[in-house]
Amino acid sequence: MNIDIRALCAFLGLSEFVSVDIETTGLDPQENEIIEVAAVRFSDQGQEDFQSFVKPLAAIPATITQLTGISDKDVSEAASIAAVLPLLSEFIGDLPIVGQNIRFDLAFLDINAARLADDDDYLQTRQRHDFHYFPNYFVDTQELARIFNPVLPSYRLGELCRHYEIALPEAHRALHDARATGELLIKLLDDGVAAGADVFHEMQALLAPIEDPFKTMVDGFLEYFAAHPDNAGGDITRFWHFVSTHFNSIGDPEAEDSGANSTSIGLADVFAEDGYLQEKLPDFETRSGQLEMAEKVDTALANDHFLIVEAGTGTGKSLAYLVPAVLHSHRVERENGPIVISTNTKNLQEQLFYKDLPALASAMPQRFSAVLLKGKANYLCLDRMDNNLDASQGRLNHYERKAVLPLLVWARFTQTGDIAENNGFQAERNTGTWNKFIAENNYCPGRRCKLYEQCHLMRVRNLARRVDLVIVNHSLVFADLATDNSVLGEYRSIIFDEAHNIEKTATEYLGTVLNYWQLRRFSHNVYRAERNPSGLVHQLQHNLELAALAQESNAHLIALADEAKMAAGVFLETTEQLFRYMANALAHQNEGQTGYRQNRYRFASNDNLYVKLQEQLPALSQALQPLVQVLDRLGFTLHQEEDRFPRQEQMRLEFIALHSLAVAIGEVLDYFCEIDDKSMINWLEAPRRQDGIDVLFRAAPLRINELLHEHLFAHLRSAVFTSATLRVDNDFSYFENRTGIRLAVARQCDHYHAPAAFDFKQQVKVMIPAFLPDPRSADYATALADFLTTLHLREKRGTLVLFTAYSLLNQVYRDLRMRFEGRENVLLGQGQDGSRSAIMQRFRQHGRAMLLGADSFWEGVDVIGPALEIVCLSKLPFEVPTDPVIAARMEEVERQGKNAFFDYSIPEAVIRFRQGFGRLIRSHSDRGVVLLTDTRLIRMRYGRRFIDALPVQADTYRDLDTLVDDLKHFFTQQ
Numbered sequence: 001m002n003i004d005i006r007a008l009c010a011f012l013g014l015s016e017f018v019s020v021d022i023e024t025t026g027l028d029p030q031e032n033e034i035i036e037v038a039a040v041r042f043s044d045q046g047q048e049d050f051q052s053f054v055k056p057l058a059a060i061p062a063t064i065t066q067l068t069g070i071s072d073k074d075v076s077e078a079a080s081i082a083a084v085l086p087l088l089s090e091f092i093g094d095l096p097i098v099g100q101n102i103r104f105d106l107a108f109l110d111i112n113a114a115r116l117a118d119d120d121d122y123l124q125t126r127q128r129h130d131f132h133y134f135p136n137y138f139v140d141t142q143e144l145a146r147i148f149n150p151v152l153p154s155y156r157l158g159e160l161c162r163h164y165e166i167a168l169p170e171a172h173r174a175l176h177d178a179r180a181t182g183e184l185l186i187k188l189l190d191d192g193v194a195a196g197a198d199v200f201h202e203m204q205a206l207l208a209p210i211e212d213p214f215k216t217m218v219d220g221f222l223e224y225f226a227a228h229p230d231n232a233g234g235d236i237t238r239f240w241h242f243v244s245t246h247f248n249s250i251g252d253p254e255a256e257d258s259g260a261n262s263t264s265i266g267l268a269d270v271f272a273e274d275g276y277l278q279e280k281l282p283d284f285e286t287r288s289g290q291l292e293m294a295e296k297v298d299t300a301l302a303n304d305h306f307l308i309v310e311a312g313t314g315t316g317k318s319l320a321y322l323v324p325a326v327l328h329s330h331r332v333e334r335e336n337g338p339i340v341i342s343t344n345t346k347n348l349q350e351q352l353f354y355k356d357l358p359a360l361a362s363a364m365p366q367r368f369s370a371v372l373l374k375g376k377a378n379y380l381c382l383d384r385m386d387n388n389l390d391a392s393q394g395r396l397n398h399y400e401r402k403a404v405l406p407l408l409v410w411a412r413f414t415q416t417g418d419i420a421e422n423n424g425f426q427a428e429r430n431t432g433t434w435n436k437f438i439a440e441n442n443y444c445p446g447r448r449c450k451l452y453e454q455c456h457l458m459r460v461r462n463l464a465r466r467v468d469l470v471i472v473n474h475s476l477v478f479a480d481l482a483t484d485n486s487v488l489g490e491y492r493s494i495i496f497d498e499a500h501n502i503e504k505t506a507t508e509y510l511g512t513v514l515n516y517w518q519l520r521r522f523s524h525n526v527y528r529a530e531r532n533p534s535g536l537v538h539q540l541q542h543n544l545e546l547a548a549l550a551q552e553s554n555a556h557l558i559a560l561a562d563e564a565k566m567a568a569g570v571f572l573e574t575t576e577q578l579f580r581y582m583a584n585a586l587a588h589q590n591e592g593q594t595g596y597r598q599n600r601y602r603f604a605s606n607d608n609l610y611v612k613l614q615e616q617l618p619a620l621s622q623a624l625q626p627l628v629q630v631l632d633r634l635g636f637t638l639h640q641e642e643d644r645f646p647r648q649e650q651m652r653l654e655f656i657a658l659h660s661l662a663v664a665i666g667e668v669l670d671y672f673c674e675i676d677d678k679s680m681i682n683w684l685e686a687p688r689r690q691d692g693i694d695v696l697f698r699a700a701p702l703r704i705n706e707l708l709h710e711h712l713f714a715h716l717r718s719a720v721f722t723s724a725t726l727r728v729d730n731d732f733s734y735f736e737n738r739t740g741i742r743l744a745v746a747r748q749c750d751h752y753h754a755p756a757a758f759d760f761k762q763q764v765k766v767m768i769p770a771f772l773p774d775p776r777s778a779d780y781a782t783a784l785a786d787f788l789t790t791l792h793l794r795e796k797r798g799t800l801v802l803f804t805a806y807s808l809l810n811q812v813y814r815d816l817r818m819r820f821e822g823r824e825n826v827l828l829g830q831g832q833d834g835s836r837s838a839i840m841q842r843f844r845q846h847g848r849a850m851l852l853g854a855d856s857f858w859e860g861v862d863v864i865g866p867a868l869e870i871v872c873l874s875k876l877p878f879e880v881p882t883d884p885v886i887a888a889r890m891e892e893v894e895r896q897g898k899n900a901f902f903d904y905s906i907p908e909a910v911i912r913f914r915q916g917f918g919r920l921i922r923s924h925s926d927r928g929v930v931l932l933t934d935t936r937l938i939r940m941r942y943g944r945r946f947i948d949a950l951p952v953q954a955d956t957y958r959d960l961d962t963l964v965d966d967l968k969h970f971f972t973q974q
């Protein structure tokens with residue numbers, strides 16, 4: 001494809017433009033200051049630079065110095081913003097401004113310009129993105145990248161430059177960023193042409209009713225395509241590489257086996273030296289325990305047993321269950337359904353599907369088929385997309401019209417329709433919008449859909465019933481249980497990896513949730529009156545008007561539409577009243593308390609809190625009823641009065657889907673009107689913000705084991721449960737009891753503990769600093785920060801500090817932040833320094849950073865090599881005993897005549913403690929230190945249960961110097 005970029009730039013008004021970047025002391029243009037400004041003018045004559053430091057009034061925060069490398073010293077002699085801004089303004093003139101996330105830069109420049117102009121009115125009334133002093137046409141490269149190339153892993157400037165091979169010698173320095181951004185624009189325009197004219201026509205239609213600078217670009221592209229028809233077809237082939245690596249099926253379920261008879265292939269043929277795996281996979285090495293585990297899995301699958309396997313990192317456990325699963329699938333009849341393999345995390349799921357299974361497919365002589373299956377809400381419904389684009393009036397609000405642009409290019413090449421591929425769209429931030437592009441309950445007519453043959457969801461679901469292996473996650477398994485196997489259908493065997501999470505995930509998915517946003521979204525999907533009316537009823541009215549049918553013949557539908565609008569309004573108003581009332585009630589619960597504020601409130605049917613709820617909830621139930629009825633009647637009427645306007649059938653299906661949702665909401669409301677407090681745990685969660693009303697209503701099953709036994713295990717022929725941490729006190733009983741495996745008394749359940757794959761005694765040193773105070777004492781945070789500072793200054797190594805609560809993490813972070821200056825010491829905190837993936841990336845890249853993490857960091861961190869050489873477990877990971885689920889389960893244990901602390905809290909904490917320990921050694925070459933700073937380990941009798949759970953002895957230290965000397969010594973030994 002020949003693209004004339006110069007001609008394109010002329011059509012876009014970008015023959016000459018200025019790329020701008022600033023560095024600031026923070027993110028808030030009202031509060032923070034500019035410390036560096038740069039601009040680069042791009043034209044046919046080449047590039048011209050403008051750069052200046054700016055002296056701020058306040059000191060530069062350490063985090064900013066760390067990020068940019070700009071210190072107070074660098075700006076001490078610099079000009080003030082008052083002196084720099086006129087020069088910059090003159091340099092830019094009236095040329096278009098280009099920038100990465102340019103609205104951020106423009107907001108700072110604009111506010112400073114207003115201050116210089118003493119424009120109080122503007123400063124007081126200024127709306128976000130209302131650029132008054134820099135009113136130039138602007139182009140945001142981040143936005144373009146999200147739209148034209150929506151499948152990139154990240155849209156940060158550094159990542160974009162890496163992808164497009166643009167030099168960026170120093171990120172977060174204004175001049176380097178501005179130069180790179182200008183070059184990036186050219187690459188992105190090239191991608192824009194590759195999208196083709198049709199996509200731009202769709203964009204033009206979507207953006208028609210709104211004001212946005214991007215519209216100018218869309219019009220320019222269309223003019224370019226009209227003048228260069230050879231380019232109008234676009235060039236989707238540039239996504240072929242992506243498509244070839246983002247698939248969700250492997251093998252053909254209908255293909256004949258290649259002739260290799262699975263009964264003649266033994267596990268040893270696969271795993272042995274010179275076996276199939278070693279022959280095809282150069283990195284494959286035989287490992288202790290792997291073959292033995294594979295044999296155990298094979299026996300369990302062949303003999304309809306259950307099997308529990310604990311196998312640590314390095315065992316190669318995924319191949320140890322995948323290989324027997326593949327062999328076994330050929331020994332039994334397909335009618336029995338596939339073998340389901342379930343993981344807890346996305347990382348492991350992707351490793352199985354994109355790494356292990358393709359490796360097996362190339363190495364084993366036997367063909368097999370597999371799919372990666374997710375819940376319905378992950379897949380793009382082509383029919384709904386069609387409707388939204390074809391008749392966006394009333395369906396999408398103004399914000400959504402812009403937000404959906406990254407879906408357009410992607411929809412043309414994706415082979416899976418799985419929104420996880422599309423980072424450009426930001427599905428987590430746009431949940432409500434995405435819900436308009438999926439087949440919600442009862443919307444999909446299945447085979448009767450005109451797009452059935454191309455449908456991503458139908459394809460993957462149909463395959464899932466025909467293949468040998470289905471890869472899913474625990475959430476889908478339990479969500480499927482809750483809907484009577486509507487997704488997975490019948491299956492004979494299941495393998496749970498990361499099985500220690502079963503109880504937790506089942507608790508979440510077998511329970512019930514009701515929240516304010518869910519109800520508000522539902523009401524808005526029916527009808528939203530504010531600003532630009534939207535919603536299905538608005539769409540119906542619009543279609544009736546367009547159809548220009550005799551008013552009389554539409555009278556019934558018009559009346560129903562009015563009724564629905566009214567009912568949606570009343571429902572939303574009642575919802576707001578209820579949630580405001582409950583938010584107030586919860587705020588009163590905390591009155592008089594100092595320090596820790598509870599935010600989860602368990603209630604039983606005779607509690608005051610519930611009495612208050614019961615007084616209010618019926619009103620909401622009643623407000624829902626007219627809506628349920630009118631939605632039903634609308635669906636029915638559209639069915640009866642056929643073909644009044646185009647796409648009437650789709651609209652009918654959408655009314656049916658909304659009606660189903662209304663019925664489902666009604667069922668949840670009914671539950672909370674009459675709770676079951678024998679077998680369920682019920683609680684409310686307070687809004688995150690003090691003035692918020694988004695109270696969460698929740699209910700979860702008390703006894704997961706009974707549910708799993710009855711609804712899952714009893715129907716299976718075999719099941720395998722594996723994880724690196726299943727045993728407590730060297731025994732599997734705790735796990736068996738909690739998950740319900742024990743209840744299947746007639747079933748044979750085998751156990752296997754794979755030998756450690758690493759030489760922990762050589763690779764790990766475990767140290768307990770006994771000189772630290774009790775972790776529950778007030779001075780613990782400061783003492784821990786002192787300890788970590790000394791350690792890091794004297795032996796700088798990649799360090800992960802794990803916390804059990806954000807309060808302690810934040811306190812230690814603040815303390816350390818004051819002491820960590822400049823680029824030498826990099827401190828990263830969960831919730832403080834960006835998203836989890838951004839933090840992990842910086843941690844890996846820096847190599848000697850200190851990362852403070854809580855929650856998922858106890859399990860999800862997998863860093864090989866020197867970037868992670870010290871793991872500190874700051875506290876024993878006991879669950880909060882007042883948490884509604886934990887409290888209810890502890891009471892249940894007591895009712896069984898056991899001790900809640902010894903028989904529930906400690907076992908749970910030991911499993912998590914072992915997970916935390918497991919972050920350190922991820923390969924044979926890793927070496928490192930685990931610091932156990934909770935001195936209860938040596939002062940409390942129960943401490944031994946934790947220490948004994950580790951594969952190495954712990955050494956206790958009475959003073960800091962000896963500990964640091966020993967730690968240094970350990971690292972110098974090889």
Ligand code: SF4
Nearest residue numbers: 381383439444449455
């Ligand atoms: S078959 Fe169902 S999910 Fe697929 S495109 Fe049609 S309506 Fe959407």
